Amino acid sequence: xxxxxxxxxxxxxxxxxxxxxxxxxxxxxxxxxxxxxxxxxxxxxxxxxxxxxxxxxxxxxxxxxxxxxxxxxxxxxxxxxxxxxxxxxxxxxxxxxxxxxxxxxxxxxxxxxxxxxxxxxxxxxxxxxxxxxxxxxxxxxxxxxxxxxxxxxxxxxxxxxxxxxxxxxxxxxxxxxxxxxxxxxxxxxxxxxxxxxxxxxxxxxxxxxxxxxxxxxxxxxxxxxxxxxxxxxxxxxxxxxxxxxxxxxxxxxxxxxxxxxxxxxxxxxxxxxxxxxxxxxxxxxxxxxxxxxxxxxxxxxxxxxxxxxxxxxxxxxxxxxxxxxxxxxxxxxxxxxxxxxxxxxxxxxxxxxxxxxxxxxxxxxxxxxxxxx
Numbered sequence: 001x002x003x004x005x006x007x008x009x010x011x012x013x014x015x016x017x018x019x020x021x022x023x024x025x026x027x028x029x030x031x032x033x034x035x036x037x038x039x040x041x042x043x044x045x046x047x048x049x050x051x052x053x054x055x056x057x058x059x060x061x062x063x064x065x066x067x068x069x070x071x072x073x074x075x076x077x078x079x080x081x082x083x084x085x086x087x088x089x090x091x092x093x094x095x096x097x098x099x100x101x102x103x104x105x106x107x108x109x110x111x112x113x114x115x116x117x118x119x120x121x122x123x124x125x126x127x128x129x130x131x132x133x134x135x136x137x138x139x140x141x142x143x144x145x146x147x148x149x150x151x152x153x154x155x156x157x158x159x160x161x162x163x164x165x166x167x168x169x170x171x172x173x174x175x176x177x178x179x180x181x182x183x184x185x186x187x188x189x190x191x192x193x194x195x196x197x198x199x200x201x202x203x204x205x206x207x208x209x210x211x212x213x214x215x216x217x218x219x220x221x222x223x224x225x226x227x228x229x230x231x232x233x234x235x236x237x238x239x240x241x242x243x244x245x246x247x248x249x250x251x252x253x254x255x256x257x258x259x260x261x262x263x264x265x266x267x268x269x270x271x272x273x274x275x276x277x278x279x280x281x282x283x284x285x286x287x288x289x290x291x292x293x294x295x296x297x298x299x300x301x302x303x304x305x306x307x308x309x310x311x312x313x314x315x316x317x318x319x320x321x322x323x324x325x326x327x328x329x330x331x332x333x334x335x336x337x338x339x340x341x342x343x344x345x346x347x348x349x350x351x352x353x354x355x356x357x358x359x360x361x362x363x364x365x366x367x368x369x370x371x372x373x
Contacts, residue, residue: 018054018065018253018260022326023306025208025290026062030186031055031238032212033132034064037139045092045140048077054239054258056249057209057232060289061306065253065260075152078144079159082167086160089144089167093174096141100178103134107184114191123192128219135185142182145174149330175330180310187291187311193218202226205292209233211243265354272323272351274368275334278343281321282373285359287352288315302361304351308333316340321363323370325352345370 035053042049054065081088110127148156148171156164194204196218209232214224228245235247239256246252253260286301288294291311297303303319305312307326316322316336320343324333327346337344343365351370355361360373 016070016258017068018258019068019071020260020263021064021066023061023063023289024183024309025060026183026186027190027208027210028057028062028232028236028238028243029189029210029212029215030135031062031064033135035238035241037136038143041136041139042074042077042143046074046077046081048074050074052240054237054253054256056237056252057235058247059233059235060293063306067258075147075155078152079155082156083159086163089141089148090170092141093170096138096174097177099134099137100181103137103181103185106130106134107181107188110188110192114195123189123196123215123219125216125219127192128189128215131185131189138178138182141174142178145171145178149175150328172330176335179332179335183309183311189215206230206233209236263350263353265350268354268372270323270345270348270351270354270370272345272348272368272370273328273334274365275322275327275329275331275344275346276337276342277366278321278337278341279365281343281363281365282360283320283363285355285357285361286315286319287355287357288312289352302363304355304361305333306352307331307346308336312336316342321345321361321365323348323351323361323363325349 035050038050038053040049050067050070052067052070056063149168153168156167160167190207193207193210193215197204197207206229209229210218214229217224231245232243234245237244237246237249237252239252239258244252250260250262281302283300283302285304286297288297288303288305294312294315297315297318299318300320302321302323303312303315304323307324308316308322309332313336317340322333322337322342322344324331324346325348327333331346333344333346343363345363345365345368348370355372362371362373364370
């Protein structure tokens with residue numbers, strides 16, 4: 001993607017183009033932690049980090065965006081480091097795998113306590129800081145495990161030649177090994193925060209719209225600005241370190257010097273990547289954006305979502321097919337579809353914008369074509 005032009009106070013100025021990266025049912029504080037990880041951890045390792053990693057919420061899901069200029073600059077810094085030190089990734093990968101093991105163990109222990117009523121686990125400052133530390137420890141390798149076997153793959157080959165192949169393979173293994181951990185930390189913090197909100201007689205769903213500062217206050221027993229939190233629940237934009245309650249995403253980005261235009265669904269057919277060939281399936285659409293919507297899913301429906309996460313497994317087992325906006329052959333939806341042998345098409349880009357619950361879809365999982373009937 002390239003830079004664009006925007007009009008600011010009557011003048012045309014250069015703007016960095018934003019590229020939509022992924023959409024998930026995640027919390028505001030996660031977007032802020034991600035920003036910190038992509039900035040600080042990358043700067044520490046490569047001398048160049050992402051100064052900004054914007055996000056927007058529609059009240060159900062959180063969408064992340066990457067500035068194209070920063071993507072290029074960070075990529076170039078990473079390639080320079082790999083050229084000077086070809087063993088950087090294998091060395092850091094070993095530490096990363098150990099860190100993932102530690103994180104999974106901590107999450108298992110916390111989940112067990114949450115499930116056992118006689119044991120109390122609460123969002124206190126100690127628990128919050130442990131989970132934040134585990135989150136930050138995922139970077140920079142978590143991000144690299146997504147782009148090295150993907151959009152930076154050819155750059156790595158150009159930089160390291162045949163030596164790139166072992167890094168690409170290892171990064172792919174790291175991506176699979178860490179599957180779901182990124183989301184599980186978010187889910188755990190929200191669960192702990194929701195329990196505290198329940199005790200305070202406040203809506204548990206507000207946990208999704210808490211900022212990092214709000215979490216710190218909640219854990220410390222301090223008062224929050226609940227009116228601001230409730231305003232965010234209708235939609236917000238996180239950009240250049242500031243949270244603005246608004247659903248006018250393009251305007252907020254424009255005012256902050258970014259060029260972004262939301263892609264719209266055109267027509268009644270979509271082409272994506274066939275992730276598992278289960279033939280041709282017809283069925284009714286069930287749109288799932290947030291985890292809380294999973295309970296509405298009925299056996300035999302076609303699961304349509306921006307992308308799936310491990311929490312979706314119960315409905316994936318019941319679905320007649322899976323169709324997503326995002327992802328490739330290594331995405332969660334693709335892996336789960338192959339495991340449970342479900343017809344699946346990923347990477348349609350706009351399927352969630354073009355269908356509604358109850359619409360009938362024809363999914364050709366061999367050709368990767370989806371059509372509304």
